Amino acid sequence: MVTAFRSRLKVEGEAVTLLEGNTPLIDCPRLAAWACPGGTLLVKYEGLNPTGSFKDRGMTAAITQAAHDGSRTVICASTGNTAASAAAYAARAGLRCVVLIPEGKVAMGKLAGSIAYGAQVVQIDGSFDDGLRLVREISDKAPITLVNSVNPARVEGQKTAAFEVNDALGQAPDWLCLPVGNAGNISAYWLGFVQDALERGFGTPQLLGGQAAGSAPIVLGHVVEEPETLATAIRIGNPARWFQAKEALADSDGQLWRVSDTEIMEAYGQLSRLEGVFCEPSSAAGVAALRKSVLNGEVEPEGKTFVAVLTGHGLKDPDAAIAGQTDSIAVLAPTYDAIMGVIE
Ligand code: AN7
Numbered sequence: 086m087v088t089a090f091r092s093r094l095k096v097e098g099e100a101v102t103l104l105e106g107n108t109p110l111i112d113c114p115r116l117a118a119w120a121c122p123g124g125t126l127l128v129k130y131e132g133l134n135p136t137g138s139f140k141d142r143g144m145t146a147a148i149t150q151a152a153h154d155g156s157r158t159v160i161c162a163s164t165g166n167t168a169a170s171a172a173a174y175a176a177r178a179g180l181r182c183v184v185l186i187p188e189g190k191v192a193m194g195k196l197a198g199s200i201a202y203g204a205q206v207v208q209i210d211g212s213f214d215d216g217l218r219l220v221r222e223i224s225d226k227a228p229i230t231l232v233n234s235v236n237p238a239r240v241e242g243q244k245t246a247a248f249e250v251n252d253a254l255g256q257a258p259d260w261l262c263l264p265v266g267n268a269g270n271i272s273a274y275w276l277g278f279v280q281d282a283l284e285r286g287f288g289t290p291q292l293l294g295g296q297a298a299g300s301a302p303i304v305l306g307h308v309v310e311e312p313e314t315l316a317t318a319i320r321i322g323n324p325a326r327w328f329q330a331k332e333a334l335a336d337s338d339g340q341l342w343r344v345s346d347t348e349i350m351e352a353y354g355q356l357s358r359l360e361g362v363f364c365e366p367s368s369a370a371g372v373a374a375l376r377k378s379v380l381n382g383e384v385e386p387e388g389k390t391f392v393a394v395l396t397g398h399g400l401k402d403p404d405a406a407i408a409g410q411t412d413s414i415a416v417l418a419p420t421y422d423a424i425m426g427v428i429e
Pocket of ligand 1: 166
């Protein structure tokens with residue numbers, strides 16, 4: 086667990102940790118010129134956590150608490166990153182881990198993680214939302230601990246990201262931009278910022294969330310029965326922390342945008358091509374929402390500081406990066422002239 090913050094988190098037990106957290110906050114001036122001209126844009130590169138996503142912050146806390154409580158088995162439903170993270174921390178604690186994933190909708194790097202860390206992987210012919218309903222029922226009826234973000238320890242651990250942003254900037258940013266799926270992360274950031282405001286006197290940012298257009302229940306105000314998006318991590322139609330996300334958005338005077346897959350993939354491409362920062366498609370939804378809000382005149386970027394949370398590493402979803410691109414990579418004769426022929 087992010088040891089420096091341990092005393093500020095409501096979690097009991099000897100830490101089950103992979104030394105998560107302490108991720109870099111990277112200044113991205115070229116991306117800022119594209120997304121929020123006149124403003125400063127920094128990205129919190131959460132893909133550099135041990136299993137490649139922000140989920141490790143909450144998972145170290147949830148598994149620490151589960152082990153302390155004497156649990157032998159943990160379970161989660163997942164679009165992929167929660168599963169990989171739960172699998173790793175359960176392995177570290179010697180607990181059994183079961184993960185439910187929607188068949189065919191989990192990116193390769195996430196599935197690889199869950200398998201490598203030794204979880205029991207169960208695919209369901211259904212959505213993430215079906216999976217979450219099932220694991221709630223299973224954890225109610227059987228002695229199995231639920232480690233989705235409805236578990237309060239998850240949110241405790243995830244708050245550390247807000248503390249780190251404040252530490253790095255010496256104050257809260259004006260805006261915090263992030264993707265919204267099951268809405269655990271946006272809820273946790275808000276709790277973290279509010280706690281830091283009380284305990285250390287930092288201000289609080291306005292929150293700016295992005296939901297994929299085909300999976301935007303909170304923006305639309307109703308459950309989406311069959312969510313669809315290329316950003317499979319946030320392919321969620323009935324978020325568990327819907328109410329908390331609404332509250333956080335209202336309390337922070339925030340905004341929540343619906344961004345199309347095209348807008349998400351554009352932001353995803355700009356991040357890696359303009360700044361050398363490779364995230365998975367879902368992670369770019371916060372940047373896409375920022376650009377959209379600026380283009381629509383709803384956010385005035387001049388002189389403002391924006392932090393965009395990049396929730397997962399680009400290598401989680403190699404298929405998204407190479408889709409349609411491999412055919413254009415020529416195979417040449419291994420000669421000087423052939424190679425120079427395409428460089429010049
Ligand atoms: C890369 O792994 O829900 O709004 O089961 O993997 O806190 O759900 C993942 C979510 C954003 C959305 N970016 O965060 C799961 C899962 C990435 C993610 C989100 C997820 P929440």
